Amino acid sequence: EDKVVQSPLSLVVHEGDTVTLNCSYEVTNFRSLLWYKQEKKAPTFLFMLTSSGIEKKSGRLSSILDKKELSSILNITATQTGDSAIYLCAVEAGNAGNMLTFGGGTRLMVKP
Amino acid sequence: GAVVSQHPSRVICKSGTSVKIECRSLDFQATTMFWYRQFPKKSLMLMATSNEGSKATYEQGVEKDKFLINHASLTLSTLTVTSAHPEDSSFYICSARGSNYGYTFGSGTRLTVV
16 A cells, blocks of 8 residues: 655744655655645645656755655755645555545644 | 636535535636545645546546546536545645646645545
């Protein structure tokens, strides 16, 4: 059974801090790993990672995949209160009818 | 870009009634659609996967007779919660995947059964 685990479960930081969120996985036929940010409604896409060691960056957010360690990290630098959200990691795996298996999410709260 | 429309966004229904939620891909053909359920402060749990024109594949523990999924066309999938009970109250989200697109999520439906 495919499994995706995120840590920490929740995190409280102050504005300006840097945070690192972790995602580890055990899946059959890995295809990609995706990061999403969820505030009040549906998740919004952040990154899709398929290759190990290549950092993807968008503003203050960056992410990298380590296929050897079966994990990924999501970094947020100079956090702002608007970064407060649940961050979801999902892994796409399988041969036919590829599905996403979601981790439990990390709830980030950024205090002013 | 790919857009998925889900409605209603919010619905309140009486216990014992049925509720239908629609998920439409607006500008692409969705070969596969996924239905998720989310409990408060929890991650998304996959309920079922549907491919156009075939029966949905349900995840373990999801009652297929209670959560009816229909994927009648390449742009529309529906989830019907039958004989709804208060414990079915939740946030339901669909996701569509086309041949040239990644996963695109609908905006979700908050169901409250009273």
